[in-house]
Amino acid sequence: MRPSLAYRVFRVAALTVVVLALVAPLVWMVAAAFKTNVDIYDPGKALVFSPTLDNFGKVLQQANYVTFIVNSLWVAFAATVASLILGLPAAYSMSRFNMRKSALVVLMARIIPGVSLLVPWYYVFSNLRMVGGYEVLIISHMFVSLPLVVYIMMGYFDSLPTELEEAALVDGLTHIGAFRRITLPLSVPGIATAGILSFIFSWNNFMFALVLSDADTKTLPVAIFDFVGYASIDWGGLMAATTVVTLPIMVIALFVQKYVVSGLTAGATKG
Amino acid sequence: MATITSKAPSGATGTPGWVRWVNDHRKWLFAAPAMTFVAALLVFPLAWTGYLSLTDAEGSVRAESEFVGFQNYLDVLSDTTRFWPAVGRTATFTGVALLFEMVLGMAIALLLWRPFKGQKWVRVAILLPLVATPVAVGMMWRLIFDPNIGMANQVLGWIGIGPQPWLAGEHTALPTTIFIDVWQWTPMVVLILLAGLTSLSEEPQEAARIDGASTWQRFRHVTLPLLMPTVTVAILLRGIDALKTFDILYATKGRGGGSFHEVETLNVYAYGLSFDYNEYGVSSTVLILFFLIIIGAMWALTARRKEARR
Numbered sequence: 001m002r003p004s005l006a007y008r009v010f011r012v013a014a015l016t017v018v019v020l021a022l023v024a025p026l027v028w029m030v031a032a033a034f035k036t037n038v039d040i041y042d043p044g045k046a047l048v049f050s051p052t053l054d055n056f057g058k059v060l061q062q063a064n065y066v067t068f069i070v071n072s073l074w075v076a077f078a079a080t081v082a083s084l085i086l087g088l089p090a091a092y093s094m095s096r097f098n099m100r101k102s103a104l105v106v107l108m109a110r111i112i113p114g115v116s117l118l119v120p121w122y123y124v125f126s127n128l129r130m131v132g133g134y135e136v137l138i139i140s141h142m143f144v145s146l147p148l149v150v151y152i153m154m155g156y157f158d159s160l161p162t163e164l165e166e167a168a169l170v171d172g173l174t175h176i177g178a179f180r181r182i183t184l185p186l187s188v189p190g191i192a193t194a195g196i197l198s199f200i201f202s203w204n205n206f207m208f209a210l211v212l213s214d215a216d217t218k219t220l221p222v223a224i225f226d227f228v229g230y231a232s233i234d235w236g237g238l239m240a241a242t243t244v245v246t247l248p249i250m251v252i253a254l255f256v257q258k259y260v261v262s263g264l265t266a267g268a269t270k271g
Numbered sequence: 272m273a274t275i276t277s278k279a280p281s282g283a284t285g286t287p288g289w290v291r292w293v294n295d296h297r298k299w300l301f302a303a304p305a306m307t308f309v310a311a312l313l314v315f316p317l318a319w320t321g322y323l324s325l326t327d328a329e330g331s332v333r334a335e336s337e338f339v340g341f342q343n344y345l346d347v348l349s350d351t352t353r354f355w356p357a358v359g360r361t362a363t364f365t366g367v368a369l370l371f372e373m374v375l376g377m378a379i380a381l382l383l384w385r386p387f388k389g390q391k392w393v394r395v396a397i398l399l400p401l402v403a404t405p406v407a408v409g410m411m412w413r414l415i416f417d418p419n420i421g422m423a424n425q426v427l428g429w430i431g432i433g434p435q436p437w438l439a440g441e442h443t444a445l446p447t448t449i450f451i452d453v454w455q456w457t458p459m460v461v462l463i464l465l466a467g468l469t470s471l472s473e474e475p476q477e478a479a480r481i482d483g484a485s486t487w488q489r490f491r492h493v494t495l496p497l498l499m500p501t502v503t504v505a506i507l508l509r510g511i512d513a514l515k516t517f518d519i520l521y522a523t524k525g526r527g528g529g530s531f532h533e534v535e536t537l538n539v540y541a542y543g544l545s546f547d548y549n550e551y552g553v554s555s556t557v558l559i560l561f562f563l564i565i566i567g568a569m570w571a572l573t574a575r576r577k578e579a580r581r
Contacts, residue, residue, distance in 0.1 A: 003385065011382050018379055019396040022458070026399055028422060029411040041420045090305035097298045106309050111565060112317070113515050115541045116558035119323065119551055120316035123332040143312050146305060174286060175294045204404040206518045211546060221406040221518070228410075235414055242407035253402040254395060260402065261394075264459065265466040268504045 030247065032239040040235050055240035063237070065244060067216065068223040072245075075134065075209075075219055076202035079141035083198050084191065086142075087149030092179060094150065095157035103154060109147040114207050117143075122211060132214030140208035145198035152197065152266045156190030157183070189259070196256050197263035203249055220245045317562075324555035336552065343556040353532065353540060354557065358564075360445060360528075361536040365513040368452045372509055373502070375453070376460025381490070383461070384468045397458040405455065409522025412451045413438060438523050444533040451519050456512070460505050467501025468494075503576045507569065514565055517542065537561045 003011075032040050034051040059065045094103045121140065122131065130136045160183065168178040184191075206221040213222060224245060227238035253260050293300060324343055328336035347354050383393060400408070415422045416437035424434040437447045471494070479493045495502075520534045527543050528535025535543075541561060544554030 008387075011387070015379075015382055015393050018382075019393055021454070022396045022400055025411055025415055025454070026403070028415060029407075032414060040414075043422075043425050046422070046425075086305040086308055089301035093298050093301035099298075099302060102302055102306060105306060105313075109309050109313055111511055111569065112313065113538055113541070113558065113561060113565070115517075115538060115545060116320050116555075116562060117312065117316040119332070119545050119555065120319040121312070123319075124316075126332065139312070142308070146308065150305060174290060175297055176290070179297075200402055204402075204406075206404075206406045206521070207542075210521075221404055224406055224410060224522075233413075235420075238410055239414060242404075242410045246403045246407045249402050249404065250399050253398055257395070257398060260398060261462055261466075264401065265462050268463040268466050268501055268508075 026246075026250075029239055030243050032235060033243040035236060037234070037236045040239075055236040056244070058234075058237045059240045059244055063223070063226055063241070065220075065223065065241070068218060068220050069244070071134075071137075071213075071217055072203055072219040072221075075137045075141055076199050078134075078138045079145050079202045080195050080198040082138065083142050083145040083149045084195060087146050087194070088153060088184070088187075088191070089179070091150045091153035092157050092183065095154045096162075103150065106147050106150045109143055110151070114143075118208070118211050125212065131212055132217055134217055136212050137209055137217060137219070140212055141202040141205055143208075144201050144205055148198050148201060148263075149194040152194040152263055153187070153190055155267045156187055156193075160186060192256070193259040193263040193266070196252075196259050200249060200253065200260070320555045320558055322555075323551050324559045326552050328551040328555075329553075330549055332551065339552070343552050344560075347553060347556045347560065353535070356532070357535050357537050357540040360534065361514060361538070361561075361564075363445065364449055364452070364516065364534075364536055365510060367446075368449045368456075368513050369506065369510055371449075371453045372457045372460045373506065375457045376464055376505070377502075379457070379461045380464035380468060383465055397461055400455045401458045401462075403455070405518035406522045408455050409451065409519045412447075412454075413523050416447060441531050441533050444524060444529055448520055448523055448534050451523070452513065452516060455519070456509060460509060463505040463508070464498065464501060467498050471497050500576070503572065507572055510568065510572070511565065514538075514568070537564070 031047070031049075033055055034053070035045070035049050036052055036054065039045045039049045090106070093099060094106075121136075125131045125136045164182050164186070165178045168182045169175070173181060203219075204221065205219075209219040209222045213219060220241075224238070224241050227234050227241050323336075325338060325340060326336040327339050327343075328334070379397075383390060414420075418424060418434060418436050418439050421437070423437060427434065436443050438444050475493050475497065476489060479489045484492070515538055516536065517538050520528060520536065520539050521542075524534045526547055528539045532540075537557065538561070541554050541557045544550045544557060548554075
């Protein structure tokens with residue numbers, strides 16, 4: 001049945017408001033990044049202004065942002081790969097052997113507030129002289145991405161039929177061989193979902209790097225604060241910095257939209 | 272290892288003993304690395320935090336500390352200047368944000384339920400706030416809500432409303448941060464509910480329509496009850512994250528939730544005690560209590576879910 005004309009008009013109007021409310025602030029942020037501080041202060045130049053790249057020059061050259069971009073990329077990449085290496089077999093085992101209690105232990109990591117672990121972590125890692133190093137950042141970010149990988153992949157393995165693995169066993173593969181040669185290749189969409197989500201969450205993570213990184217190893221979310229002074233804020237530089245952090249991740253997410261959505265809603269409909 | 276096994280002749284009989292051993296014990300061999308990692312980073316530190324909450328540890332993590340029993344708990348639970356207001360703000364922030372996110376999320380999900388032209392673009396718009404870095408989102412709204420140069424007061428001026436202090440006001444700061452949380456995370460609720468709606472079967476809808484049920488009646492008595500498990504999942508996921516909100520609050524108001532602690536939730540309070548004041552004993556006490564609150568809230572929700580299933 002086709003919805004009534006009145007409903008369709010209402011739907012268009014309501015969704016236009018929703019889209020504007022979600023997108024306009026982001027457009028505003030990106031626009032401000034291309035403005036001089038004088039133009040940001042001038043409401044008459046809200047949308048019509050002569051764009052400048054000075055803010056990005058400041059961010060990339062003076063503020064040493066290239067280093068922080070590399071830091072963020074490396075930490076997110078390493079945490080994601082390590083989480084997949086640890087998480088894929090674990091999720092497989094938990095799915096096939098129905099280890100729901102073990103899964104709950106891993107999912108506890110998602111529930112617990114990060115602050116309650118940071119003091120002990122800080123103590124241990126500072127005694128090991130690891131604070132400020134990449135290893136400790138990667139380990140702390142894995143604490144976020146590993147539960148994500150396990151959660152998403154458990155659901156994915158649950159949905160894979162076991163017949164193909166059984167056929168492989170009959171054909172002479174071992175269980176390990178069947179996992180590697182049959183299950184993993186079939187799971188590429190799930191692995192992509194888990195990997196992309198893990199990368200996004202690590203890239204966006206703020207609190208762990210705030211405590212565990214130092215001036216050279218800090219990641220982008222922490223580096224943003226370089227533009228916030230006690231007395232005043234360099235709005236142009238700050239908005240260029242926030243654009244550098246958010247724009248790449250938003251563009252990537254659009255290209256892999258399907259995976260991001262299926263990862264964010266994983267397990268939601270099973271109840 | 273796997274290349275050897277896959278070349279083995281038919282049946283697992285020709286394989287070396289250790290490969291068979293790996294096969295037989297794969298359940299725990301597969302799960303052990305991840306479980307050990309999480310246990311080492313979670314169980315032991317949590318036990319330590321529990322121990323610290325019973326000591327007067329402060330200053331340096333290496334300093335000597337004395338066992339003080341439940342003194343910290345008595346102090347914290349009778350602290351009406353910082354602890355209880357922080358509990359109140361956490362409850363307000365989570366409750367109000369969750370309410371708005373669920374109602375708006377449900378409305379938008381229902382609008383997007385049936386396919387229509389241009390739906391793709393709405394979905395793109397919905398995804399953007401979700402993947403944006405929360406700290407950057409906080410900074411973005413800080414510019415928009417700036418009392419002097421922000422666009423928010425500019426827009427209010429067009430419709431004849433006077434300027435508001437937003438994040439800078441003692442009483443407007445918390446509602447403003449709630450607004451930011453709603454802006455960023457309502458899309459999450461939309462995606463979850465939409466996934467639930469799409470998985471519903473059409474027959475109950477059709478039957479209700481034939482019986483002459485109105486749109487509202489169909490939603491209230493058919494769609495909503497069927498969608499309830501998904502709604503609970505959305506409340507659970509969003510609720511836990513809202514309780515733990517840190518990035519947006521730290522980005523917009525800085526340490527201690529602002530100079531009047533106007534957005535100081537339990538998480539922000541505990542962070543400040545730990546890393547600004549180095550009061551490890553007291554902060555651990557606050558964290559244990561916070562953790563108990565989260566577990567309690569989750570338990571209440573899942574218990575309700577089990578009851579609803581019966």
